[in-house]
Amino acid sequence: MAEPAAAIAGIHEFEKRVAGGLSPLQIKAECAARALEDAGLTWADVDAIYDASEAGRMQGLTIAEYFGITPRVVDTTAVGGSSYEFQAAHAARDIAAGKANVALLTYGSTAHSESRAIGTGARFGSEAQPAANMERPYGLTLIGNYAMVARRHMVQYGTTPEQLAEISVTTRRHAMRNPQAVAGLTDIGQQGNHIRFSPVELPESREVRVQRLYPRTVLKPTVRTMLVPAPKADGARAQPGRSAPARSVVSLGAPPLRDQELLAWCEELIEAVLGGVSPAGQQA
Secondary structure, eight states: OOSSOOOOOOOOOOOOOOOOOOOOOHHHHHHHHHHHHHTTTTTGGOEEEEEOOOSSTTTHHHHHHHTTOOOOOEEEOTTTTHHHHHHHHHHHHHTTTTTTTEEEOOOOOOOTTTTOOOSSSOOOOOOTTTTHHHHHHGGHHHHHHHHHHHHHHHHHHHHOHHHHHHHHHHHHHHHOOOOOGGGGOEEEEEETTTEEEESSOOHHHHHHHHHHHHHTOOOEGGGGGEEOOOOOSSSEEEEEEEOOOOOOOOOTTTTBBOHHHHHHHHHHHHHHHHBBTTTTSSSS
16 A cells, blocks of 8 residues: 555644634634644744635735745635635645645634624625625525525435435534533533533523423523433434434333433534533623
C-alpha cells in the first residue's frame, strides 16, 4: 500500500463556548498556535494558508500577515459550510504535488457569543446578488434553503425522508461524543422516577417544547435542574424521518430503559431540548 501523500498532524478546538471578547481572528490565531504545537511545528514551518474568509474579507492575505507567514500557497475557496472539506482536499493535493509542505486551515466565529440567528436570519446583506431577487422578497432563510436542496435531492435521486433523517441523527450523535460540546452539562443521573439533567437553563420557548415532547417534566430554575420522567421500554421512540424525538411514556408494569438504550434516549433528549441552546441557557 502506498504511503499517504499528506496527513493531519495537529489539531485544536477552541475550548470556550463564549468568546470572552476575542474576535474571530484572535480565535483563529489561538487555535492555529495550539494546533502547530500539537504537531510539533512552528509558524516558520507553515507555507500554505487555506481560509474561507468567515472572519472577514480578503482573509487569506490578512491571515498571512497576522500570523507572520509568507506562504507559497493561498487558497480562499468559500462554498459555505463545506468550504473546509474542500480546503482539506486542496491542501492534500497541493502537498502531494510538491507545492507546499505544511498547510494551515483555521476557523473562527463569535456567532454563538453574539446569539446570531444563523439558520433563521436573513441570508443577504444590502449589496446586490444574482439570486437576491429570487429569494429576498420571500424571506428565504438558511434552513429554508436547505429544505429546497433536500426536496430537489429527493425528486432527482429518490432519496427518502428516512435516509436524510439518518444523516441528521448520526451527525448529532457524533457531536455528543465531543466533550467540549457537552461540557456545561455536568450531571445526568437517576432521581426517583425521573432522570435528572443539570445545570440546565431554558428560554421560555424551550420550556414549552420540553413539556410538549416530554410531559410531566419538572423544571427547577432556582437550582438549574430538569427532571424528566424515566422512560419505559415500551415508550414511544423516535423514528427516522419523524419530527418528534423520543418521549417519556409512563406505562404501568413496563420495565425501564437501561444501559445503551437509556444512553441513546438521553442523547435524543439533549438534542431535542438543548439543541442550539447551551446548558447555561445561551442561544447558539
